[in-house]
Amino acid sequence: MQEQRKEPILIDGKTIASTIKEEIKKEVADILDHGQRPPHLVAVLVGEDGASLSYVKSKEKQSQEVGFTSSVYRFPATITEEELLQTIDFLNNDDEVDGYIVQMPLPKHIDEKKVIAHIDPKKDVDGFHPINAGRMLLSLPSYLPATPCGIVTLLERANIETAGKSCVVLGRSDIVGTPMAVLMSRKGMDATVTLCHSKTKGLKEICAQADIIIAAIGKPAFVTEDMVKEGAVVIDVGIHRIKDDSEKGYYVTGDVDFENVKKKCSYITPVPGGVGPMTIVSLLTNTLKAYKKEIYK
Numbered sequence: 001m002q003e004q005r006k007e008p009i010l011i012d013g014k015t016i017a018s019t020i021k022e023e024i025k026k027e028v029a030d031i032l033d034h035g036q037r038p039p040h041l042v043a044v045l046v047g048e049d050g051a052s053l054s055y056v057k058s059k060e061k062q063s064q065e066v067g068f069t070s071s072v073y074r075f076p077a078t079i080t081e082e083e084l085l086q087t088i089d090f091l092n093n094d095d096e097v098d099g100y101i102v103q104m105p106l107p108k109h110i111d112e113k114k115v116i117a118h119i120d121p122k123k124d125v126d127g128f129h130p131i132n133a134g135r136m137l138l139s140l141p142s143y144l145p146a147t148p149c150g151i152v153t154l155l156e157r158a159n160i161e162t163a164g165k166s167c168v169v170l171g172r173s174d175i176v177g178t179p180m181a182v183l184m185s186r187k188g189m190d191a192t193v194t195l196c197h198s199k200t201k202g203l204k205e206i207c208a209q210a211d212i213i214i215a216a217i218g219k220p221a222f223v224t225e226d227m228v229k230e231g232a233v234v235i236d237v238g239i240h241r242i243k244d245d246s247e248k249g250y251y252v253t254g255d256v257d258f259e260n261v262k263k264k265c266s267y268i269t270p271v272p273g274g275v276g277p278m279t280i281v282s283l284l285t286n287t288l289k290a291y292k293k294e295i296y297k
């Protein structure tokens with residue numbers, strides 16, 4: 001008789017995120033009950049990039065759902081770097097703004113690194129400023145970048161053991177892969193981390209040894225069944241809109257070949273509904289911390 005395969009457990013980011021949002025909402029209600037103003041999150045949006053528009057809309061909606069004040073500063077793609085830096089100065093000096101994000105990518109004529117460095121680290125709720133990145137490296141209190149922070153929370157809330165496990169992070173971007181590798185190797189998570197990128201040799205074999213794979217490559221269905229060890233935990237960070245004939249005109253998928261990889265996993269995140277909702281929730285958590293001056297006293 002053939003052994004029945006066990007289904008993997010789906011890590012339900014949507015439900016975990018909504019639980020955390022309820023916790024934030026309660027805290028905000030308490031703040032209002034004490035006669036204080038609510039936390040205020042601002043998003044700066046430059047240009048008309050479709051994905052950026054929808055991310056900012058979602059951040060705005062979810063901020064409002066937890067009771068935050070939410071504002072969006074919209075600018076055309078023709079804004080100069082100087083004008084954008086002036087806006088950042090304004091936000092840095094506005095005592096009614098607790099935290100803000102500048103939605104990336106910015107148009108090519110604007111230096112993203114210069115813009116990020118101009119943000120007051122105390123209001124940098126995306127955790128991209130070099131001071132916050134450095135503090136994270138040294139395990140000092142800092143705003144953690146939203147996506148890696150969301151993944152750590154996801155693993156914790158799903159009770160996934162990470163101590164002593166081998167973890168492969170695919171991708172080394174400043175906003176996902178690199179901070180993810182740092183956070184997984186820190187005390188508390190205690191994984192043994194391998195960070196892979198486009199120059200890595202023997203990627204398939206490295207992945208096939210991993211207890212935990214975190215895929216942030218930016219290529220649809222990159223992680224295939226043969227790259228995954230039996231019983232591994234797979235976290236899919238990728239988001240891709242693939243055109244199809246549906247009413248919406250596209251479907252959303254990740255960096256993992258979900259249907260085939262799931263057959264080998266113990267746990268896996270779906271796309272959508274896995275990492276995505278956790279990213280926004282981490283931004284809300286950081287904003288609440290900024291409001292309460294928890295990171296920088």
Ligand code: NAP
Pocket residue numbers: 147170171172173174175176177196197198199200203216217218219237238239240255275276277279
């Ligand atoms: P990115 O800046 O494009 O970085 C991709 C990384 O993957 C780079 O480090 C690159 O290596 C590496 N890579 C590319 N092709 C590779 C290959 N064939 N083999 C090994 N490594 C390879 O992307 P990102 O901003 O980190 O985003 C990654 C994915 O996550 C995207 O799909 C993005 O949409 C998604 N994302 C999702 C969320 C969320 O909330 N769920 C948030 C942010 C991003 P090199 O450094 O050598 O070029």
